[in-house]
Amino acid sequence: MAEQPRRVLLDGLDRVIETVPGETLLQALERLGYGMRRSCRNGVCEICEVSLLQGELQQRYPNRHLCAPPAGAVSASTVALACTSVPLTDVRVEIKGLKLPGEVFVKKLNCDITSVEVLNRDVYRVFLRLPATASLALDFRAGQYLDICLPNGRKASFSIASAPELERAVELHIRLLPDSEMSCAVMAHLQNEKTVQIEAPKGLCCLDAVSLDANDRLVFAAASTGFSQIKSMVEHLLARQVKNQIRIYWGARDAADLYQLALPEQWAREYANVHFVPVVSEPELSPDWIGRTGVLPQAILEDLDHFGDTHVYASGSPAMVYALLDACEAHGMETSQLHSDVFAYAPRPAKA
Numbered sequence: 321m322a323e324q325p326r327r328v329l330l331d332g333l334d335r336v337i338e339t340v341p342g343e344t345l346l347q348a349l350e351r352l353g354y355g356m357r358r359s360c361r362n363g364v365c366e367i368c369e370v371s372l373l374q375g376e377l378q379q380r381y382p383n384r385h386l387c388a389p390p391a392g393a394v395s396a397s398t399v400a401l402a403c404t405s406v407p408l409t410d411v412r413v414e415i416k417g418l419k420l421p422g423e424v425f426v427k428k429l430n431c432d433i434t435s436v437e438v439l440n441r442d443v444y445r446v447f448l449r450l451p452a453t454a455s456l457a458l459d460f461r462a463g464q465y466l467d468i469c470l471p472n473g474r475k476a477s478f479s480i481a482s483a484p485e486l487e488r489a490v491e492l493h494i495r496l497l498p499d500s501e502m503s504c505a506v507m508a509h510l511q512n513e514k515t516v517q518i519e520a521p522k523g524l525c526c527l528d529a530v531s532l533d534a535n536d537r538l539v540f541a542a543a544s545t546g547f548s549q550i551k552s553m554v555e556h557l558l559a560r561q562v563k564n565q566i567r568i569y570w571g572a573r574d575a576a577d578l579y580q581l582a583l584p585e586q587w588a589r590e591y592a593n594v595h596f597v598p599v600v601s602e603p604e605l606s607p608d609w610i611g612r613t614g615v616l617p618q619a620i621l622e623d624l625d626h627f628g629d630t631h632v633y634a635s636g637s638p639a640m641v642y643a644l645l646d647a648c649e650a651h652g653m654e655t656s657q658l659h660s661d662v663f664a665y666a667p668r669p670a671k672a
């Protein structure tokens with residue numbers, strides 16, 4: 321009975337979605353861009369509870385055949401786990417806190433600062449721990465960023481470097497800029513205090529493994545600490561075991577600035593669908609560098625000659641992102657195939 325599409329009426333929203341055969345409620349919702357609280361995805365944490373108001377579900381774990389209570393029953397609903405429940409009939413469900421496609425609820429959260437370690441001459445890796453309370457869980461997508469809020473009210477934005485699958489742990493890569501008062505204040509707070517307030521999630525340049533087409537080729541272009549945003553997306557894709565081709569280009573002025581080089585090298589060794597290319601733009605600063613040299617657009621175009629099935633995710637300065645867009649467009653890529661947070665705050669420069 322489960323092997324056919326089923327209609328799911330989202331109670332209170334007056335919207336109907338359709339599952340594909342065998343798909344769980346959570347898979348269908350995420351495929352269509354909805355967001356709801358979820359964590360383990362395998363029926364253990366129970367954070368994804370929904371109320372079944374009409375119809376029948378097969379909950380795979382814990383294994384149960386669930387029926388909505390008959391009309392007029394004392395209990396007006398049956399509780400089901402969205403991540404393991406497949407509709408057996410058309411159903412009506414109530415999902416508290418369901419986010420519509422594109423809808424983002426930004427939360428202010430107090431986090432523990434669990435570690436601050438230096439990765440190279442000026443980049444620090446910071447781990448924060450999110451509150452334990454389920455209602456304060458941070459529901460972010462790979463590629464989004466957060467604001468660190470200092471006690472004086474000033475804020476600074478940083479990409480989240482960890483994947484959502486890391487649950488309560490949030491990783492950041494922060495470059496200390498000695499000439500920037502704000503940068504010094506952020507690092508001083510993180511190094512000397514036990515907690516920090518964040519605002520998250522933010523940013524529209526993100527991806528979700530469930531929304532990918534199986535034939536999409538994904539190209540990630542990161543400049544310097546832009547690697548943090550790319551790391552979140554790639555780790556999410558690897559955690560979700562996608563088989564799409566993934567090409568990662570990480571560019572920096574010199575080799576020392578590729579502060580976590582061993583990590584993408586390890587991905588490329590361990591996953592057949594991952595290819596990694598580090599690129600150094602000023603090799604005279606790194607006499608021992610024997611890898612690729614030049615700038616990111618050049619390196620990418622040396623390797624790729626068509627973009628029809630490609631989505632490019634770029635994380636770096638506006639100059640880098642727009643240079644990459646210009647270069648790829650000249651080779652037939654549509655503007656909509658390049659994704660970057662830069663588009664939200666830096667308009668495209670007029671062409672000379």
Ligand code: FES
Nearest residue numbers: 359361363366403
């Ligand atoms: S996400 Fe953990 S039980 Fe569904």
